[in-house]
Amino acid sequence: MTLLSLNSSSLDNFLLQKLSRVIGHAPIRIVLPSGSEICPRDATPAGTLVIRDRQTLLRIILSPEIEFGDAYTEGRAEIDGDMVEVLAAVFRALSGRNPGSWFARLSSKLLERTQANTLHGSREHIHRHYDLSTDFYKLWLDSEMLYTCAYFESPSVSLEAAQIDKMDLVCRKLQLQRGERVVEAGCGWGAFALYMAEHYGVRVKAFNISQEQLAYARATAKRRGLADCVEFIEDDYRNIRGTFDVFVSVGMLEHVGTENYPALREVIHSAIGNSGRGLLHFIGMNRPRPLSAWIRKRIFPGANPPTLSQMMPSLFEPWNYSVLDVENLRLHYAQTLRHWRNRFERSTDRVAQMFGEQFVRLWRLYLAGSEAGFVAGSLQLFQLLFAGSECRQIPWTRAHLYEKLQPAKQEAKWMHAAS
């Protein structure tokens, strides 16, 4: 039997079988306009994938990540049921397997080539995502504008509180002391830099290459009377100069790319030497895998979440740095994304006015897909605390992270004001 000898419905069935294999026989129903469908035999389907035409079906089989993403964005594919559950089912089914066909792997590699994180490349990449429009991000981020994983003491905590708790958790992991000098690489809209200064009395230099974010950060610093303690610098992490007690970076490492880890390592060492300490908060992987090609093509150009074993040898071993603490917060990122997605869905009319209907679908898939990635475990979120070989501020235990520190924080605030 060849493709040519098939009647239309047999061809559809053949292609559905093929697609089912491509998505690891995930327990989802797949439906075509012809009425042909494939349904899992032994499991309740997590939901239904509707594909609007045969050409789309063929393209998805050939390059599933990019073509499904684009088809969904353009309305040529649809998900019926809980989007996160459907996508998580696919991610789980694919989790034990090597990545895709030769064609998909080749496209992925080519994308990597064209998206190198040079000084210029990084600026382009960051501009494309983070400079979309602060008004857009305001629609669905928390009021402090934190666009990184929050920390939920329990799942019922609000996003606003969980973002504050995340910032405080990082400060406590770093055991920030009043008067210390902190450098932050990749500071977003500046909330964390300002939090450290306000609540822990430290002086911060915060780097970012997103113009729009920095303008917002500087305005906030001024409004809150913190412009003297926090300096926002529009420059690449590779151009960080000066000496500091602490290096911190929340949500930047996944944009750096393994090829730039030696440069980042030298920046860290030149900043904090052998006696300082630092924390990296980043999206990572269980094993070396390129991030979804669609996400890299349409959302985060140049993104490259590493495994722990990819980042440790380049970043820490040459300077004999110690890894003190690694915490995996992937369920917290799933929860954070759930909040963002709910807020986003309540603002889709406004988003459509700003960027059009396709943009709404693109971001819906990106947010749901990211949530599914953290739910299924294809993505991890690591907070990694490290110290130079001569660091004297090694915490004795981690118990201090779990004490209620509100009164102490109030005092720190006061101390800073008096300094």
Add this chain to the structure above:
Amino acid sequence: MTLLSLNSSSLDNFLLQKLSRVIGHAPIRIVLPSGSEICPRDATPAGTLVIRDRQTLLRIILSPEIEFGDAYTEGRAEIDGDMVEVLAAVFRALSGRNPGSWFARLSSKLLERTQANTLHGSREHIHRHYDLSTDFYKLWLDSEMLYTCAYFESPSVSLEAAQIDKMDLVCRKLQLQRGERVVEAGCGWGAFALYMAEHYGVRVKAFNISQEQLAYARATAKRRGLADCVEFIEDDYRNIRGTFDVFVSVGMLEHVGTENYPALREVIHSAIGNSGRGLLHFIGMNRPRPLSAWIRKRIFPGANPPTLSQMMPSLFEPWNYSVLDVENLRLHYAQTLRHWRNRFERSTDRVAQMFGEQFVRLWRLYLAGSEAGFVAGSLQLFQLLFAGSECRQIPWTRAHLYEKLQPAKQEAKWMHAAS
């Protein structure tokens, strides 16, 4: 000027300079019988190294680790002052440098070759250290006979309490549930296996290849009425069979050797599959380095503490396991060793009766050197919690590790008795 044209004192001075370079110009005084000495110029010396004859001096220069260890054991070298401080000063001075001369590196490599951790080799190695005599270890370990790093809630906690707290910390990290099946690889004298069964109501299979330890463990299980819940098996970790909810190993990985990580990985996966979880507690390094050649030659044949980035790719990545939590407890191992050393020093008469004076000196150096290694940071102690890709018992936060759980533990004990 050649060596031959030097007078005796010039030669000694030349060799002292040479030795000072070999130990990284560590701030210690070195004295020879001739009266020649070298003293740090810019720092208070951490103590004095006395070398009894020129031949010893020459040998230490050529192969410092092994020759200094043997010279100290045989009384041809002495340390005046705080032994841990002196050794830590040397380790710190060497921490930024590549390991030793070509001769020292070659000896180290040869040792590695002759000490391969085959099934037979491992049995020999473990026998040599752990079967010395339970009576000997009783002299200086805690009453539960735990020969691994304790967990001190604060530095003033007793060793006995800190060992109990360590066991409980590991149980809480693993979130052990009543009735679960646990496999322990390398169970020492059995204390932890018994603790898990008694306080968390789990069923344990515990593997060890040290006969003397196992005899002790079985007798204890019988005495405490736990022989039904804990099975002690005299076999290599490579021969673990059966399925379990949890894999745990405290203080074994550093004896496994990187070449056996693939075998260990398959053992773990066959034991807990994709849904289980596990914890490895092990001595590690900041960067790949062979353990002191003297320690491997005289104390721990075949020992090989890995870096995190050496063990993760072999042990976790192929099966898509997640790293959930890494805690570095090196200061706790320094504190544990301080307790052991103090107890050991109070029992040296008895130890000398059992094994002779040289054995006392050998163990004094081993205990002080290990303590110095953890103080200086040449050694790390990692507790690493991991989970299979389908594990449903991912802790939401780590706060439960720091709650006072005594009443709950009592209840767990009761539940087990009733089961």
